Amino acid sequence: MSRRSTFTFRLYVAGEAENSTQAVANLTALCRAHLPGRHEIEVVDVFRQPRRALADRIFMTPTLVKCAPAPARRIVGTLSQALTVMHALGLEITPA
């Protein structure tokens, strides 16, 4: 697994719902801290784009999908447990 490859995320949220907004905040913080300059986040509001959510087989919000690099992963929740999330994403904690 190459260290320098860009991580592409898609985060499905439910408008301004509490958990959703928290998930957005947590993801953004995590990317800034551990993937500076090599991350892309797309936020999809299921209220706005319900068919897309359906097409992507999303049943709960907030849901984070790691599109790249492979393998693809899904995580549901606020993403508050940073270590757990990173482990799930296959990220090593490297000293900055």
Next chain:
Amino acid sequence: MPALIATLLEAERRLEELTAGEVDTVADGGGRTFLLRRAQEALRHREAAKQAAILNALPAHIALLDPQGLVVSANDAWRRFASTGAVEEQAAGAGVNYLHVCAPGHRSDSPAAHDVAEGIRAVLAGGTLFATEYVCASPTGAQRFLLTVTPLADDTPKGVIVMRRDITAERQTEDLLRASELRFRQMADSSRDVFFLQSLDSSQMLYVSPAYEKIWGRTCDSLYATPQSWADAIHPDDLQDTLTAFEAGRATGFDHEFRIVRPDGGIRWMHVRGFPVLDDAGRPYRITGVVSDVTQRKEASGDLRESEERFRATFEQAAAGMCHTTLDGRYVRVNQRFCDIVGYTRDELLARTFQDITHADDHALDVLANQRQLAGEVQTMAREKRYIHKDGSVVWVDLMVSMLREASGEPKYLIAVVQDITARRQLEQELLHAQRMEGVGQLAGGIAHDFNNLLTVIGGRSELALAKLQPADPLRRDLDLIKKTADRAAALTRQLLAFSRKQVIQRRVVDPNDAVDNSTNLLKRLIGEDIELVFLPAADLGRVRVDPGNFEQVIVNLAVNARDAMRAGGRLTIETSNVTLDAGYAGRHVGLTPGPYVMIAVSDNGAGMDAETQARIFEPFFTTKGPGKGTGLGLATVYGIVKHSEGHIRVYSEPGVGTVFKIYLPRTDAAPEAEPPGNTTAAEGTETVLLVEDEAEVRSLAREVLERLGYTLLEANSADDALLIAERHVGLIDLLLTDVVMPRMSGGALAEALASLRPETKILFMSGYTDDAIVRHGVLEKGVDLLEKPFSPRTLAAKVRAVLDRQ
């Protein structure tokens, strides 16, 4: 259905448990998304909080009243105000009926409160808006509130929103603004000048004061409508200049005067001053200014200018010098004539004080005069003083100084009128000198007359005594000495009379070159061997009428002077030439007529004289030689002789270089007269002589001499006696020998009287002194014979014979 709902609810609860509450929504297979209950609540809560925050952040007091007037909710500001302790508001927090709070009679501002309650009720009843202002007394001071009541939106239970805003500060600001506006208005409206403010870009007139209407005769509205219409009134002659000035000064300002023509035809002078107004970036974007009506001032200054012009012309062109000085003497204004008099340019004078150019000796007088004028003792002072010309010469002026005072009486400055009197003074000096000489001459003449008589006796008796002695007689030496001394005394009196012009001179037409030639031997003897004598006669030299003896005297005296100036040897030069003295030169000297002259110059290269000595050189008894070494009469005699001959004398000298005397005698073209032949025949005779002389000794001498020679003498000691004798005498009287100056009747009068009695009698006068009877201006009339005293017996005999022999 309820079972389904219950199941759904249960499912939801389970899901929340499973996901630890971290899931917001759930989607079904149909793509519908459902918010979980918690999420919903959280959302709602957040929304409500946001709205509350907004309300609480507003400074306005806001409360929501229900249809009964109960305060349902209120923002922080409302609640804070309610709890500030403002007595009337105390109970206006949530849960309180606001209408009751405003109930009439309950509060001090009850009419306003009543209005508020009514307003609220009105809006509750279906009105759209109620607004009012009122003043509320609070512990912190009077506050002004704006209260608005608006109905709530439709989908919630009806009620009203009451908003209250503290507008105390706003109102205060408004009041200040209004006051400021008033001040400006008063300024602008009351001023008689026109104020204006114009935009530069759009030329729009932003403001013009009402004075425009009075001055321009047009309305301000017309100017607002047509901003350039003010220019329509500009006088055609001033139009171009004015527009140019405005254009040029758009960004820098301008100061300009121009005329306008009013609708009624009147012409006024305007003075406009414009100033640029800068925006925040420092660029001019507006122009403001003042326009004043200066017609009156213009007219006044026109008159003023005219009178100023006239004054200036008078001052500048006056024939006399004029100047203005400050009280401490600085020149502030001078005219050209004054500059000419003192020889400085205008600029040079303006940088000086009058003390700078005044003669040192006159300073004290100036100071004194100034003081008297300052003190008010005199208004005008007139005096004569000296300035020092730029070239160093002295200029005498007649000065008249007036003091100009302010209206308050304060001395302001001095005005002086100055006349150049240098020429006049010079003439005065010469006249004075001439008069002084005249006076001395009178004295000298008087003394000389008596003296001559005495000398005649002394010399005559000595000669007679000598004639009686043997050649080897020892007494001879003494008598000889007495005779010689008497001769010297006689020479001295002759000089005295000559310089004082009391001498009777006998003029003849003489060629000056010949006269000088004749004197050469005498001169050479006088000046000695160390001094070279050079004579430069002019060719074709004109003649002069002089007494030859006097002429020689002049040359001799000058030569002696030159000799004394050249103790170590040198050169004495005598030069003659024809000259013409013009009117200008003659006018500067007393008694000199312009015309042709002969000049005789006597110069030496001796010690020379300084200016002081030169000035006094012709003064009688003035001498630079030690006591006993000179009589001081030499040059005075020269001067007298020259003047007596209607001539002129000048001296030029430089110490260490030499001196030259220039004598000018009127030229004549008559032929030179020969000297009357010397008497070689014996002086004896037998004729009858009537001798008239009041001085006894002189008379007895003359008688003795003549009787010895064989003449018959008739004697008289006065003219009266002589006439008696002449009447009684029988026989001829061949000669009347008479003194001129006698008491009672003079010799001249006697001669006249005798002429009618005995026309055949010849006349011989005796005198050394002028007398009007026989002379005019000291010059012998033609045909009159004179025997000068003191005379020697020989001269007496010779002269008597000569006259008797003449036909």
